[in-house]
Amino acid sequence: MSDIAVKKLAEIINAPVEVLLKQLQDAGIHVDGPDAWITDAQKFKLLAHIRQGAAPVSTGGNKITIKRRSTSEMTVGAGGARSKTVSVEVRHKKTFTPGVKPAEQSVAAEAPSSPAPVASASAPVAGARLSRTEELARQLSAERQARESAVQKSGQDRRQQENKRMERQAAAATAAVATPQPAPTPAVTAVVNEVAVTPVMPASAPAPVVAVTTPVPEVTVAVSKPQESVKPVAVPPIKAAEPAPPMPVTVTTSTSSAELTENLSAREQREVVVAAAREEAATALKRRPSKLKPKPALAPVEVVDVSEPEPEKPVVAEVVVEKYPEAAVASDDKRVDKKSSKAKVTGRGGREELHVPSTGGGGGGGRPGKKKGGGGRRDAFKPDSRQQQNNAKHGFEKPTAPVVKEIEIPTTIVVSDLAQKLAIRATDIIKAMMKMGMMMTINQAIDQDTAILVTEELGHKAKPMQEMDDAALLAAMIGQDVTDYESKPRPPVVTIMGHVDHGKTSLLDYIRKTRVAAGEAGGITQHIGAYHVDTDHGTVTFLDTPGHQAFTQMRERGAKVTDIIILIVAADDGVMPQTKEAIKHAKAAGVPMVVAINKIDKQGADIDRVLSELSQHEVNTEAWGGDVPVVQISAKTGQGIDALLETLLLVAEVQELTAPVDAPATGHVIEASIEKGRGAVATVLVRSGTLRRGDLLLCGSEYGRVRAMFDETGRPVKEAGPSIPVAVLGLSAAPEAGDEVVVLNDERKAREIAELRREKQRDTRFAAQFVSKSEDFFTQVKASERAQVNVLIKADVQGSVEALRTELLNLSTDEVEVRVVASGVGGISASDVDLAMASKATMIAFNVRTDATARKTAADNGVTIRYYSIIYEVIDDIKAVMSGLLSPEVREVFVGLAEVRDVFRSSALGQVAGCLVVDGAMRRSLPIRVLRDNVVIFNGELESLRRHRDDVKEVHMGTECGIAVKDYNDVRKGDNIECYERIEVARKI
Numbered sequence: 001m002s003d004i005a006v007k008k009l010a011e012i013i014n015a016p017v018e019v020l021l022k023q024l025q026d027a028g029i030h031v032d033g034p035d036a037w038i039t040d041a042q043k044f045k046l047l048a049h050i051r052q053g054a055a056p057v058s059t060g061g062n063k064i065t066i067k068r069r070s071t072s073e074m075t076v077g078a079g080g081a082r083s084k085t086v087s088v089e090v091r092h093k094k095t096f097t098p099g100v101k102p103a104e105q106s107v108a109a110e111a112p113s114s115p116a117p118v119a120s121a122s123a124p125v126a127g128a129r130l131s132r133t134e135e136l137a138r139q140l141s142a143e144r145q146a147r148e149s150a151v152q153k154s155g156q157d158r159r160q161q162e163n164k165r166m167e168r169q170a171a172a173a174t175a176a177v178a179t180p181q182p183a184p185t186p187a188v189t190a191v192v193n194e195v196a197v198t199p200v201m202p203a204s205a206p207a208p209v210v211a212v213t214t215p216v217p218e219v220t221v222a223v224s225k226p227q228e229s230v231k232p233v234a235v236p237p238i239k240a241a242e243p244a245p246p247m248p249v250t251v252t253t254s255t256s257s258a259e260l261t262e263n264l265s266a267r268e269q270r271e272v273v274v275a276a277a278r279e280e281a282a283t284a285l286k287r288r289p290s291k292l293k294p295k296p297a298l299a300p301v302e303v304v305d306v307s308e309p310e311p312e313k314p315v316v317a318e319v320v321v322e323k324y325p326e327a328a329v330a331s332d333d334k335r336v337d338k339k340s341s342k343a344k345v346t347g348r349g350g351r352e353e354l355h356v357p358s359t360g361g362g363g364g365g366g367r368p369g370k371k372k373g374g375g376g377r378r379d380a381f382k383p384d385s386r387q388q389q390n391n392a393k394h395g396f397e398k399p400t401a402p403v404v405k406e407i408e409i410p411t412t413i414v415v416s417d418l419a420q421k422l423a424i425r426a427t428d429i430i431k432a433m434m435k436m437g438m439m440m441t442i443n444q445a446i447d448q449d450t451a452i453l454v455t456e457e458l459g460h461k462a463k464p465m466q467e468m469d470d471a472a473l474l475a476a477m478i479g480q481d482v483t484d485y486e487s488k489p490r491p492p493v494v495t496i497m498g499h500v501d502h503g504k505t506s507l508l509d510y511i512r513k514t515r516v517a518a519g520e521a522g523g524i525t526q527h528i529g530a531y532h533v534d535t536d537h538g539t540v541t542f543l544d545t546p547g548h549q550a551f552t553q554m555r556e557r558g559a560k561v562t563d564i565i566i567l568i569v570a571a572d573d574g575v576m577p578q579t580k581e582a583i584k585h586a587k588a589a590g591v592p593m594v595v596a597i598n599k600i601d602k603q604g605a606d607i608d609r610v611l612s613e614l615s616q617h618e619v620n621t622e623a624w625g626g627d628v629p630v631v632q633i634s635a636k637t638g639q640g641i642d643a644l645l646e647t648l649l650l651v652a653e654v655q656e657l658t659a660p661v662d663a664p665a666t667g668h669v670i671e672a673s674i675e676k677g678r679g680a681v682a683t684v685l686v687r688s689g690t691l692r693r694g695d696l697l698l699c700g701s702e703y704g705r706v707r708a709m710f711d712e713t714g715r716p717v718k719e720a721g722p723s724i725p726v727a728v729l730g731l732s733a734a735p736e737a738g739d740e741v742v743v744l745n746d747e748r749k750a751r752e753i754a755e756l757r758r759e760k761q762r763d764t765r766f767a768a769q770f771v772s773k774s775e776d777f778f779t780q781v782k783a784s785e786r787a788q789v790n791v792l793i794k795a796d797v798q799g800s801v802e803a804l805r806t807e808l809l810n811l812s813t814d815e816v817e818v819r820v821v822a823s824g825v826g827g828i829s830a831s832d833v834d835l836a837m838a839s840k841a842t843m844i845a846f847n848v849r850t851d852a853t854a855r856k857t858a859a860d861n862g863v864t865i866r867y868y869s870i871i872y873e874v875i876d877d878i879k880a881v882m883s884g885l886l887s888p889e890v891r892e893v894f895v896g897l898a899e900v901r902d903v904f905r906s907s908a909l910g911q912v913a914g915c916l917v918v919d920g921a922m923r924r925s926l927p928i929r930v931l932r933d934n935v936v937i938f939n940g941e942l943e944s945l946r947r948h949r950d951d952v953k954e955v956h957m958g959t960e961c962g963i964a965v966k967d968y969n970d971v972r973k974g975d976n977i978e979c980y981e982r983i984e985v986a987r988k989i
């Protein structure tokens with residue numbers, strides 16, 4: 001508050017200046033006129049005088065009507081464009097009958113002719129009021145305790161904190177509402193604003209303050225706390241209300257609420273009404289349609305408090321809330337429970353919280369600016385926009401502890417899907433992955449392991465999704481179990497493994513009585529062949545796996561489907577690298593081994609040496625007291641072959657190899673290719689059941705009906721039982737070697753599974769393609785500096801493609817990288833040539849040829865197609881290409897050494913060292929090093945090289961010379977000057 005002119009004050013309180021001057025005079029305050037200034041002290045004095053006078057404004061016959069109206073504005077929100085200004089208008093109207101006790105006012109309204117002497121009634125009325133208040137206070141206290149205990153029981157500590165926060169807001173709001181309350185008399189409305197507390201007098205009353213001298217009980221009630229109530233508070237300046245979209249809500253309290261509150265003080269009644277209004281506003285808001293249609297006109301918040309009800313005019317609390325009424329209207333430190341109107345407002349701790357959307361600001365908040373205890377500041381009441389938003393969420397409680405989610409991760413998952421599962425933003429996942437060194441985008445798929453890592457990094461739990469494996473999937477789809485069928489003995493599947501040229505193919509050839517080895521390009525086996533052989537001792541199926549290192553992958557595959565491994569070791573060569581590898585595979589697969597020591601017919605065959613070497617590699621042969629059978633053979637002469645077959649069948653017998661025969665077939669793809677005129681051809685080794693022509697076959701992600709089957713000799717067959725290899729025609733495309741094969745009876749199911757697998761493969765490929773760890777990133781950066789040899793591989797069979805890929809990719813070095821831009825089975829087409837052109841790739845045609853169009857395209861565009869049938873040649877050629885891309889190696893070659901015998905000074909050259917060439921020659925044009933005690937102290941070049949007084953180009957050993965070193969003047973006697981040459985040496989891969 002501050003000093004103010006009388007006329008200004010009169011204007012503010014809406015009273016004639018003369019009247020105010022008169023009141024000032026009556027109060028003993030001398031002022032010179034309307035322009036005179038009055039101080040705060042004078043204002044208080046005037047207020048005290050008015051209170052003492054207790055003058056009602058208008059008696060209206062034998063009734064006193066008190067009207068109070070206050071308007072204020074409140075700005076809420078975070079400021080800026082988001083701020084909302086809310087008009088708050090609080091109206092109070094009371095009608096009293098003089099001489100009637102407050103408790104009897106309703107009666108008095110009906111029978112106004114029963115006055116009561118004020119002087120005598122005043123004290124009892126006050127006593128009655130106090131007792132009622134106490135009773136109510138006790139009731140409220142009991143209820144509050146009950147609520148508090150309920151809250152404690154439920155353990156909602158966080159909610160309590162929230163309540164406290166809300167309570168502070170509500171208290172501020174209530175304080176604002178209660179501001180008019182301290183009116184000293186019913187006839188006087190204390191208008192509290194930033195400048196003064198001033199009684200408002202109707203203009204119609206000539207001397208309103210002093211004219212009504214008869215005190216009425218309500219006066220006593222109203223002034224029960226005069227000191228507290230007259231505390232001036234600062235009120236924010238009134239602003240013009242923004243036309244914000246309002247949401248009018250009208251709440252009418254029931255008559256019962258009036259009954260309940262009829263005996264309360266004006267303040268308490270107001271609290272009750274305000275609480276009811278707040279609760280009703282909240283209830284109404286809950287009922288309101290989710291999408292608010294804003295109204296153009298501002299609907300000010302209005303609370304009409306008719307706290308003294310007349311029987312025919314029940315108490316009406318009308319709340320018009322703008323847009324989102326913030327039910328900030330609440331009691332301060334008191335708790336009021338208005339059961340009849342379902343309003344529940346409790347104070348600190350355990351208060352029922354009212355979550356009302358409130359972006360619009362505090363509706364019904366009355367006069368803002370007064371905090372409990374006075375001295376309120378506008379800011380204290382100004383709701384925080386964020387807080388408002390929180391309040392706007394019904395029933396939502398912001399978690400104070402991190403929420404740990406537990407999710408299941410499939411084989412691959414797209415980043416956005418993972419974010420959705422974790423209910424977080426995808427950017428958070430991307431950030432976390434960046435921290436982990438992975439650069440991803442929202443639409444990229446990541447593999448299961450990475451997804452689990454990221455999830456755990458983000459503080460959640462993840463576990464791999466239990467996806468049905470193929471067996472379970474198939475069992476579910478087929479709806480049958482092979483164990484339902486009777487199992488019968490089946491032939492063993494034998495894989496021959498060993499080092500290159502130790503005689504694998506020759507052995508098989510001898511057994512089959514055919515000469516497969518002779519027909520092979522380059523004399524080596526290029527891919528897995530499966531052959532079933534009927535011997536005198538029984539049927540045996542052989543997988544002829546190649547021995548070259550490039551086919552390791554295929555050999556592994558062979559080991560998976562095999563029952564026995566023949567480890568072939570040439571007697572004249574002993575255990576070689578691939579022999580060791582084969583031993584590892586056999587052990588890893590847990591497959592019994594039979595050692596065949598081959599080439600015993602050759603001179604230089606050393607059986608003991610072979611056995612000794614085998615034992616060194618933990619192959620405990622029977623000959624050396626172990627359990628691994630050893631058979632000495634000659635694939636050339638056939639010596640020992642029968643014994644080998646006998647041994648194989650013996651070992652198979654021990655294994656008790658059985659399989660159901662009448663069941664639908666299952667097995668593995670041994671090899672697959674696309675052949676002209678035949679389409680996809682898959683070599684299938686039946687594992688169990690019987691494969692028949694016309695069967696619906698599912699091979700990995702391909703399926704189709706068996707159109708035709710051929711045995712290893714190319715003869716058509718109608719069926720193939722367990723352990724029998726057949727070439728199958730009729731699949732949609734060539735499957736992958738190693739794919740599982742199963743016969744289904746429902747084409748739709750087969751298609752579904754095939755598509756599912758294809759999808760999975762695609763996802764896996766996609767995930768593998770895009771997961772790039774930071775180290776990979778740097779590798780990529782480094783790789784971008786590397787020279788690249790792009791190759792496009794086309795081969796006759798899948799196994800050759802894989803072998804070539806593996807071998808060529810392994811050629812990559814730090815400086816030259818081999819990139820396989822594409823690979824596939826089949827001849828070279830025009831699109832292959834186009835691709836090779838686009839990617840500047842070297843085309844490798846392995847055992848395939850080019851069609852006429854492709855040939856023409858290649859010729860027209862100068863694309864070279866390299867044809868091969870031997871893998872070594874491919875590797876050597878690519879190595880040569882790579883070597884051509886290598887930057888030459890720079891080597892230093894020693895040229896000569898000179899000893900410094902003396903040091904001179906020359907006006908032209910500066911320091912000159914007198915030297916003797918002790919080794920080689922010193923050449924003027926070559927770089928030199930100055931050595932002191934064999935330590936290089938300077939690297940540079942010569943300024944001059946002189947022999948006597950002549951500049952020379954070269955000085956040989958045993959000759960003296962003068963040397964001036966360029967940019968170096970610290971050559972000392974005893975130093976050595978070394979002359980050397982840098983040469984570039986071409987490198988090879």
Ligand SMILES: Nc1nc2c(ncn2[C@@H]2O[C@H](COP(=O)(O)OP(=O)(O)OP(=O)(O)O)[C@@H](O)[C@H]2O)c(=O)[nH]1
Pocket residue numbers: 498499500501502503504505506507517523524525546547548598599600601602633634635636637
């Ligand atoms: N003297 C003699 N030569 C043999 C014997 N077995 C194989 N050879 C010869 O050894 C060479 C290699 O035989 P292959 O059967 O092609 O050897 P491999 O292990 O199949 O070789 P890859 O297919 O390259 O893995 C051939 O020249 C055979 O004639 C044998 O028992 N005695």
